[in-house]
Amino acid sequence: TAVDACRYMGALIMGAVNGAEKDELLSERYYPISGGWWDDNPLEPEVDEVSTGSFKRREPPEIRGRGYVVASLEAALWAFHNSDSFEEGCLLAVNLGEDADTTGAIYGQLAGAFYGEGGIPEHWRRRLAHRLLIEHFAERLHHLGRTVDWEKLLEFLPIFERLGFVPGAGKDPSESSGVGAGQEMVRFMKTLYTAGAIYPFDWSKWHDEAGRFFHDPTLLESADEMTLRRLLTYHARVDYFNQGHLDEMIEAGHITRVLRVLRELKTG
Template sequence: MSVDTMKNNEPFLNTRIRTALYGLAVCDALGAPLEFQPRQHDRPKYVRDMLPNANFDLPAGHFTDDASMALCLAHSLVTSNGKHNAFDQAIRYVRWLDEGYMSSVADSAFDVGTQTRQALQYWRQSASAETLNFVGRKFDEDWRCGNGSLMRVLPCALVAKTEQEAVVLAKESSRVTHPHTRCVDACGLYTRLAWHALQGANKEQLIGEMQKHVESLEVELRKRLQQYDSIEAFDSKPRKQISSSGYVIDSLEAALWAFFATETFEAGAIEVVNLGDDADTVGAIYGGLAGAFYGKVECIPERWLRDMKSFELVVEAAQHLIDLHTRV
């Protein structure tokens, strides 16, 4: 899709941008009380509404690090006119960690991933090329392939004018804290799918895009995803075989499984957060893609939106992203 075509399609695209960011934050908050919790296998016991977050003693509706860091990235991309700026991103993440910038709890960050915290300790000392290179060396290990960059990467799809631009932005954004190729490629693939969803691709087309690029993915990511060559492949995958851990491949697979195996935003959101474990993050990953795909704020249950806390931060960031598309 050309830039001129996208400009002619702005009302359609703007609504999808807004719904995608809303979807990420809402599903983050929906899943947050289920984080660290064992999976419930009895469907009538599924959580279907916002609940208080006993993990952090918070009322219902608070989004966590997933949405907060996505908002940091969104503002960085907007300020940088849609371009990647690792130093600006890192400074905003440090502000979130130290000051609660873009947090749903005033002046306080919470639910910080271990690797993210460790990487930001180095960025706090110096936002420089030396730090970027150091993080790239220190965290480039198999056991460091968490979901901390995947959970926040959605804004790269929301600012990009082309598919390739979205993928490059996503991969570069991952390297700020999660430089391993597995994390970088997961971010690139997810953002590719979200970008195509924003343009109105159907689910069959999205699977086609995934399979078109699967052979170029990092080996372990390729092994996991190459089996999913149709909607039926997702739909037939037993729930008990889907892991919702913080491992980047597990998180991506869980989000994609919930997205492709359901037919509405609400159904997929309920399915994915009730996987438990890293429920807020798999929820956020699902919610961004599903919001981009279903494309209207009305697809998100009004009761969930009504219960959100600090949601004005999400609304503001979405508008800035829309304004960027309008002016560029």
Template sequence: MTLCLANSLVARRRFLPYDQLVRYKWWFRHGYMSSTGTCFDIGESTKKALCEFENRQTVFAQKYGISLEEIDFLSDEQLLKKFNVFCSPDGAAGNGVLMRLAPVPLFFCRNPEIAVKLSGVSGQITHGDMKAIDACRYYGALIVAIMHNTDKDQLLSEDFYLSKMKTWFNNKPLVSEIENVAKGSFKKDKGYDDGIRGKGYVVNSLEAALWAFWSTHSFKEGVLAAVNLGDDTDTTAAIYGQLAGAYYGYDKLPQEWINSVYSKRYIECLCKWIAYEGNQSYSKN
């Protein structure tokens, strides 16, 4: 889904939730951007949201006389404004919302307020619980801060969130569960033995990924720490990897891991496009 989101941002050169949902649907139904050609795994909340999106597309197409073959390629600005893209089931707070996030804060990193806001929206279209939305806002802010050369200690301090509240967060506080994480609930010396869990609940996953980043000193060490928490290992590591990848940089990734990545050259090219756009002064949303 990260690749779907990145492709949408680059292809449309803007943040367009409808197009993001279309590409997520293509992944779900046809294996778009999948290394196996199929949708290997999908969370229940994401699946329900995409099925709801399909249903809304059908109704919308009938109402406005659009063929089902054309509905995925909707480009009329007035029609796009009329389509309700918030397809989340009630109370959806799964960790899949964080796993795909990185392209948004990277694309809009020169405009932190927009990056934080749209990080939240990127999650809201499939996960409507405020904990999921605010987890995305907070994690997006961390990635943006790294792109602005914020050091690790400052990034993970309670002062970071408080100092950005009026500006980057537009004076909209995080819900208490995410605010507790921002205040350092992940700083547990014993990790798993102190209650850190890499589970499917977005608050647990956020805390686990930040613990792995805080408690280690290299990208590889952090990935192994995240995975060895058990439970939802791949998602915890994927969430960690977005922040740690931005912090340590491409050259610090284990070369043997890079060599094993499917479609490595394509992904590298896509990343360069995201980086290029991130260096522009984009404010479109």
């Protein structure tokens, strides 16, 4: 149960640091990668009940921060759901009483990832013990988390070329509809996250920009690394709401073109 609570919490934090909106984070059985992850890797029933929104349907005294992992997780999410700021939610969490520090710690992880450092009241931060040490560790973790393993992504370039996912070719009828091709698409989506390629920015305002790169190959060829990262992030995030979008981009050869430009940047 504790491990599954951590699995679910990890998914929420991963989504929060990568710019997911609160409604999306708190949607039923949220996972930052589309494709029914929890169907293939199910949560323990008590944790699954929380992931389906038990914290939205209950109020104190049913919501209790009593220290048990499921109850504490549910209480922290209840506070996050019923607040509009880090401070408001934190006070809701700890004022449930009982094992208040546990509830507050769980809430703080998710809310901190969602609201960012600037969302934590300055008068709270000023009184934080060992603040400089904590900030140092946070900066190092952030740096490590933002270091992109581009080599992992470039491993897909020869795979997509072999499958016929190249500009102007469309998908190869003999292979692209097969199980192997589908598995490679799913693996690519997961690698975007595990390789650290997803960049936290407001991708919802990038529709026109992404469209220009799709329709103008010469524009894409002059793109820098950060632009390519934003482009990959955009398609991954759109795919969450419009499942199959990334597959279409792969089959159209657009992602292959992006990877080719990336390879040129990396090899000079």
